[in-house]
Amino acid sequence: MPVFMCKTITPQGQVVKSKVEDSSKLACIRRLRKNGFTPISVTQTFSINSKSKNKKANGRNIKSEPNFSKTTKNKKTKKTKSGIWEKLNSDISLGGGPKITDKDIRIFTQNFYLLKKANFNNIHALNTVIGTTENPRLVTILEDVLAGVESGEYMYTTLEYYSNVFPYIYVNMIKVGELSGSLDSSLEQAIKYLEDSETLRKKVKRILLPNILMFVALILATLIGVFVGVPLLKGIFDSVGSTDSLPAITMLVYRFTVWLQGIWYVPVGIIIIAAVLFYSWIQTPKGRYNFDHFKYTMPIFGKLIYLLDFSRLMQGVLLNLQNGMRIQDALEVSKNVCKNTVMLSMVETAINNIFIGQSWITPFEESKLGDTMCIEMLKIGMQTDLPEMLEKMLEYISIDIDNTLQKIVKVLPEVSYSFVGIVLIFFVCAVLVPCIQVYMGGWLFSAYEEYI
Numbered sequence: 445m446p447v448f449m450c451k452t453i454t455p456q457g458q459v460v461k462s463k464v465e466d467s468s469k470l471a472c473i474r475r476l477r478k479n480g481f482t483p484i485s486v487t488q489t490f491s492i493n494s495k496s497k498n499k500k501a502n503g504r505n506i507k508s509e510p511n512f513s514k515t516t517k518n519k520k521t522k523k524t525k526s527g528i529w530e531k532l533n534s535d536i537s538l539g540g541g542p543k544i545t546d547k548d549i550r551i552f553t554q555n556f557y558l559l560k561k562a563n564f565n566n567i568h569a570l571n572t573v574i575g576t577t578e579n580p581r582l583v584t585i586l587e588d589v590l591a592g593v594e595s596g597e598y599m600y601t602t603l604e605y606y607s608n609v610f611p612y613i614y615v616n617m618i619k620v621g622e623l624s625g626s627l628d629s630s631l632e633q634a635i636k637y638l639e640d641s642e643t644l645r646k647k648v649k650r651i652l653l654p655n656i657l658m659f660v661a662l663i664l665a666t667l668i669g670v671f672v673g674v675p676l677l678k679g680i681f682d683s684v685g686s687t688d689s690l691p692a693i694t695m696l697v698y699r700f701t702v703w704l705q706g707i708w709y710v711p712v713g714i715i716i717i718a719a720v721l722f723y724s725w726i727q728t729p730k731g732r733y734n735f736d737h738f739k740y741t742m743p744i745f746g747k748l749i750y751l752l753d754f755s756r757l758m759q760g761v762l763l764n765l766q767n768g769m770r771i772q773d774a775l776e777v778s779k780n781v782c783k784n785t786v787m788l789s790m791v792e793t794a795i796n797n798i799f800i801g802q803s804w805i806t807p808f809e810e811s812k813l814g815d816t817m818c819i820e821m822l823k824i825g826m827q828t829d830l831p832e833m834l835e836k837m838l839e840y841i842s843i844d845i846d847n848t849l850q851k852i853v854k855v856l857p858e859v860s861y862s863f864v865g866i867v868l869i870f871f872v873c874a875v876l877v878p879c880i881q882v883y884m885g886g887w888l889f890s891a892y893e894e895y896i
Contacts, residue, residue, distance in 0.1 A: 448472045448488050452481040454594075456565045459484070462594060479596035544609050548579045550638045552586070557631040566593050566627075585609060598622045613637060613756065616780040620760040623777050624767045633759055647853055655860035662867045669875030674698045690878045697874045729785075736784045740813050744855055748848045750813050753782040755841045757791070762834040771830070772798045786811070815844065 448464045450472065460481070466472040469486055476483050552573060559569035570590040577583050585606055592602040600619035603610050614634050621630025674694055690698075704711070725731035740750040760778025765771065772795050779791040790811060794804035805826070809819045818837055825833025 451484040455480045624764040626763045651856045666871045736786045756781045765831045
């Protein structure tokens with residue numbers, strides 16, 4: 445298909461150069477005008493091989509200029525990709541270079557948000573951010589996003605293709621902002637989401653990592669003591685003919701490990717089968733729903749996970765309501781900011797309730813997962829001013845999230861210390877006590893008496 449080098453004026457008055465693939469020059473001009481661009485010059489260059497392997501989400505070569513080529517076919521192609529193959533294909537198309545980190549995404553989002561606050565349009569803002577981005581892999585992705593925006597697409601349609609780079613919730617926040625016309629607010633929420641996620645990850649890591657290392661070290665020390673130390677100590681007792689014996693728990697552990705060495709493949713097989721069955725179970729609709737429900741009700745983290753999902757959902761609803769959407773449309777657009785099937789089912793039920801003339805708040809109330817305060821605030825908001833009440837409710841949820849985080853920070857050390865303590869007691873009884881017994885030398889007296 446012919447390719448045309450186009451020089452156009454954007455709706456914002458900027459001059460943009462790009463390559464467009466179309467059947468004819470007239471068709472190319474018509475498409476440009478349909479997308480809101482004013483053609484200055486359209487010159488045919490050469491044909492592109494449609495089977496080129498070096499393509500990305502918007503049909504652009506890694507080193508090419510922004511492309512206005514049709515994306516319908518590409519979108520169908522990318523929808524069929526999933527899981528590890530999608531990530532592998534994406535990584536191959538991006539080529540080598542440093543890995544894209546959460547920090548890279550956070551810096552890009554912050555810079556893009558600042559430019560949007562300064563009234564930059566998306567094309568100008570992306571061009572500016574690309575020029576200041578250091579990671580070459582991220583630059584490649586942003587150039588692809590820019591190509592999509594220049595061809596009249598939303599940003600999120602290209603970001604969805606790179607699901608192994610941009611978090612699911614992050615992409616859907618951008619989607620809500622673009623569809624509701626409040627991209628600035630969505631970018632601000634996305635920055636807060638990335639910062640909060642990083643803060644929570646660091647807190648949990650700071651608490652758990654030392655205890656996990658201690659736990660693993662004790663396990664290894666116990667295994668070495670049982671497999672190496674206990675046979676050695678038992679050999680010493682037997683060699684001198686002592687009638688004393690090692691502690692009962694030590695001998696019990698020793699016999700168990702010897703027995704386990706002979707049938708090691710049985711427990712390993714059981715673990716593998718259990719893992720496969722669990723994975724297959726959560727792939728079923730019922731299994732996935734039950735597992736997602738467990739996430740909301742699990743000890744320690746359950747309440748926090750629910751609050752975060754509910755808060756993001758209500759933030760999306762608030763943005764859409766402030767831009768004139770009806771409540772059912774606001775819920776429909778915002779529901780994908782959370783991936784949990786329990787939350788999604790509640791939203792779907794809420795939308796259906798609206799169509800049959802019932803309260804959309806009922807599913808959230810009947811689930812018994814949320815705070816009674818939030819439910820009552822929503823009910824009052826429906827009778828007064830819902831957007832204003834949503835703002836107040838989100839402030840309340842923010843405080844509740846902070847309080848829940850503080851409780852988790854206090855509880856986690858106690859839980860981790862409990863596991864470490866159990867392993868430590870086992871290590872002392874099974875390994876350390878017999879070592880002390882040998883060191884004290886009491887067993888030599890019985891050996892001497894046996895000798896006499």
